[in-house]
Amino acid sequence: MVPHLTTALTGPLLDMERLILGATPQIERWFRNQWQEHAAPFYTSVDLRNSGFKLAPVDTNLFPGGFNNLNPDFIPLAVQAAMSAVEKICPDAQRLLLIPENHTRNLFYLQNVAQLANILQQTGLEVRLGSLIPELTEPLKVDLPDGTSLLLEPVVRHGNRIGVAGFDPCAVLLNNDLSGGIPALLKNIEQSLLPPLHAGWHVRRKSRHFATYNQVATEFAALIGLDPWFINPYFSTCGRVNFQERQGEECLEKNVAIVLEQIRNKYAEYKIDAEPFVIAKADAGTYGMGIMTVKDPSEVRELNRKQRNKMAVGKEGQQISEVIIQEGVHTFESINDAVAEPVVYMIDHFVVGGFYRVHTGRGPDENLNSPGMHFVPLAFATPCCTPNRLANPDSTPNRFYTYGVVARLAMLAASIELEQTDPNNQ
Amino acid sequence: MVPHLTTALTGPLLDMERLILGATPQIERWFRNQWQEHAAPFYTSVDLRNSGFKLAPVDTNLFPGGFNNLNPDFIPLAVQAAMSAVEKICPDAQRLLLIPENHTRNLFYLQNVAQLANILQQTGLEVRLGSLIPELTEPLKVDLPDGTSLLLEPVVRHGNRIGVAGFDPCAVLLNNDLSGGIPALLKNIEQSLLPPLHAGWHVRRKSRHFATYNQVATEFAALIGLDPWFINPYFSTCGRVNFQERQGEECLEKNVAIVLEQIRNKYAEYKIDAEPFVIAKADAGTYGMGIMTVKDPSEVRELNRKQRNKMAVGKEGQQISEVIIQEGVHTFESINDAVAEPVVYMIDHFVVGGFYRVHTGRGPDENLNSPGMHFVPLAFATPCCTPNRLANPDSTPNRFYTYGVVARLAMLAASIELEQTDPNNQ
Numbered sequence: 001m002v003p004h005l006t007t008a009l010t011g012p013l014l015d016m017e018r019l020i021l022g023a024t025p026q027i028e029r030w031f032r033n034q035w036q037e038h039a040a041p042f043y044t045s046v047d048l049r050n051s052g053f054k055l056a057p058v059d060t061n062l063f064p065g066g067f068n069n070l071n072p073d074f075i076p077l078a079v080q081a082a083m084s085a086v087e088k089i090c091p092d093a094q095r096l097l098l099i100p101e102n103h104t105r106n107l108f109y110l111q112n113v114a115q116l117a118n119i120l121q122q123t124g125l126e127v128r129l130g131s132l133i134p135e136l137t138e139p140l141k142v143d144l145p146d147g148t149s150l151l152l153e154p155v156v157r158h159g160n161r162i163g164v165a166g167f168d169p170c171a172v173l174l175n176n177d178l179s180g181g182i183p184a185l186l187k188n189i190e191q192s193l194l195p196p197l198h199a200g201w202h203v204r205r206k207s208r209h210f211a212t213y214n215q216v217a218t219e220f221a222a223l224i225g226l227d228p229w230f231i232n233p234y235f236s237t238c239g240r241v242n243f244q245e246r247q248g249e250e251c252l253e254k255n256v257a258i259v260l261e262q263i264r265n266k267y268a269e270y271k272i273d274a275e276p277f278v279i280a281k282a283d284a285g286t287y288g289m290g291i292m293t294v295k296d297p298s299e300v301r302e303l304n305r306k307q308r309n310k311m312a313v314g315k316e317g318q319q320i321s322e323v324i325i326q327e328g329v330h331t332f333e334s335i336n337d338a339v340a341e342p343v344v345y346m347i348d349h350f351v352v353g354g355f356y357r358v359h360t361g362r363g364p365d366e367n368l369n370s371p372g373m374h375f376v377p378l379a380f381a382t383p384c385c386t387p388n389r390l391a392n393p394d395s396t397p398n399r400f401y402t403y404g405v406v407a408r409l410a411m412l413a414a415s416i417e418l419e420q421t422d423p424n425n426q
Numbered sequence: 427m428v429p430h431l432t433t434a435l436t437g438p439l440l441d442m443e444r445l446i447l448g449a450t451p452q453i454e455r456w457f458r459n460q461w462q463e464h465a466a467p468f469y470t471s472v473d474l475r476n477s478g479f480k481l482a483p484v485d486t487n488l489f490p491g492g493f494n495n496l497n498p499d500f501i502p503l504a505v506q507a508a509m510s511a512v513e514k515i516c517p518d519a520q521r522l523l524l525i526p527e528n529h530t531r532n533l534f535y536l537q538n539v540a541q542l543a544n545i546l547q548q549t550g551l552e553v554r555l556g557s558l559i560p561e562l563t564e565p566l567k568v569d570l571p572d573g574t575s576l577l578l579e580p581v582v583r584h585g586n587r588i589g590v591a592g593f594d595p596c597a598v599l600l601n602n603d604l605s606g607g608i609p610a611l612l613k614n615i616e617q618s619l620l621p622p623l624h625a626g627w628h629v630r631r632k633s634r635h636f637a638t639y640n641q642v643a644t645e646f647a648a649l650i651g652l653d654p655w656f657i658n659p660y661f662s663t664c665g666r667v668n669f670q671e672r673q674g675e676e677c678l679e680k681n682v683a684i685v686l687e688q689i690r691n692k693y694a695e696y697k698i699d700a701e702p703f704v705i706a707k708a709d710a711g712t713y714g715m716g717i718m719t720v721k722d723p724s725e726v727r728e729l730n731r732k733q734r735n736k737m738a739v740g741k742e743g744q745q746i747s748e749v750i751i752q753e754g755v756h757t758f759e760s761i762n763d764a765v766a767e768p769v770v771y772m773i774d775h776f777v778v779g780g781f782y783r784v785h786t787g788r789g790p791d792e793n794l795n796s797p798g799m800h801f802v803p804l805a806f807a808t809p810c811c812t813p814n815r816l817a818n819p820d821s822t823p824n825r826f827y828t829y830g831v832v833a834r835l836a837m838l839a840a841s842i843e844l845e846q847t848d849p850n851n852q
Binding site for chain 2: 024025026027028029032033035036073074075076077079080081083084086087091092093094095121122123124125126350383385386387389
């Protein structure tokens, strides 16, 4: 049912997988201790890149879509993990309001919302969908391709509580990343709000996340005796860029050159025969807008008007001025010559599955998470919690276990990031 | 792959399943609150009987065998639940010693040990098997039918720590129910010992468990508006019975009569057309020895010598003197005319699967858990955590959800029972 991955494996990744597999007891104990110190986000998805010589997270999403792309066989894992999350965060909850993104025409996304509601219902919660669409004044039934439907209801607020008509929830789960800032409706509500408001992209910065990830990856790599670079992409930032007005080009050029030089040195150190590249993208936000691949610093100056306009605007029309320049990790996993990029899903601190974004029309050094979701999802064939020390380090269950380990490192970084940016801790 | 169950469903059970399904949010919240108050055992299995009009636990095992009979598709659920258990009970553990029963010739049982070790290894623990077999002086390799093997090593003790040669574990997991009392090797050891020693059958009494279950079932039934009898079997006890010397017959006869009368009244109340019976069995211990089905009090006096001898001795030759007389629940689930009895498995407080004991040579009112395991295991087709409110209450996932709810009630009773019998709380 699930095609086989033809992964171009070279030595270093196999070594890393062997290292990780051999250190499983230490790794799991280390994670257990970390989760005694830090609270995992309610849910997280992590985009990984696997170059065959390097396996690294490139994006950590605290409002994951795509639950509909997971292997249906593993949905019970998600239910069980969600039971843990509810138990820790809102044990007293019976009713939960799920607030999705506003784009009602994206059926891929709405199938995600349906699957998420399904998982939460199976934990025993009553779930209703509250929409923040300003023009929505009455319930909107949306039919889904599988014959089911969703009911989006306008969020109503009474005092400091929100809900939908006739439904007063104990907890509110956001699946809306707040790229456009915090809506007034959500401010100062007394119910448990998950994830917290400061997990939204109006506050989060990829650079802060990767600075935290840098610490986590360094500690983890020391634990198992690995050069952290194998799991950690270099990055740099430029804070004041205006693509349309050509401001900040020097900063970009300089930092692109720095990161490319760092990569070149590592490639030389490990005798890796590949062309370094960086990804320049908005430091806040997601959805694959405003992303470019750069192989030479001069490319920054040579953007044409169309490219500039594309880089200037993020999700929901947000102006991009802060840019992160991140080491590009080649994608050397492919299925029938199509590039395949893994995304790992977690609920509470458990890995509950994942899938590949499989894209036929793109090269291994381009960004796959583009608007409109022009990819074919391929669910992971095995869960990420079944390492098999008798099998090869790169056998399917072990490969996925390694993916799960690296994804959990990124989730841990996000947990620490959320502690650091919590307005109540300031 | 998994045959369909032909369950003879009558009204009351369908009503109960409908009630439970409709009350899922209240039920799950109630369980969440219970688990804030009480610590779940490391692992538990619960034998259920489903008569079509009644669904009740008849035995709760704190040293479950049979993990090899679970659906392999759901092993990841067991791994995830075991991660939770390890996290709560022994987060610092890296090495775990698993102590199995002593019967090395029972390959069914040893396959269970292998599966259990596999689950624990996948949580990231290093696992070795420590045997209490007195005559074992060096490691014994046992080949299993699937081509793998187990290594049973003699338990060694240094001061207050136990382990096997070259292996000093942080935690010890018993899969040995201590029917014969606590071996000196296990007394006063400083490592975490799971389950605690007082969970062994040298301390446990079925009557104490069902007295606690009675309280749990009553509270739960009130929550959802159900007569607790539908999930709770009547029982009584006789404390001083000697089958071989015909002592305590009067007590048995009297109590059998009382329980049969209670059942008759309930059958009349609910217009149930079935013949009441009770099961008389050892109040301590397990393994289906010393068990008899009684439909009339006079049968107690009419036992022949062979029957008396059979009733007199429990597992490992323990003399039976305390007897529990428990309401018999007919088994009306069958597959191709063979009686099928569900067993539900839990790790931490999560239901991780279950299977049916399918037995062709027995009637619906007899005990199935007989020595030598003469049954065919049939793994549950779906997990017990995926209720579907859009499907019929007796659809497969909903039936299994209901099984999971009743099994969790029995597990909760066992948790409270362990608190009450904890020597540190006396």
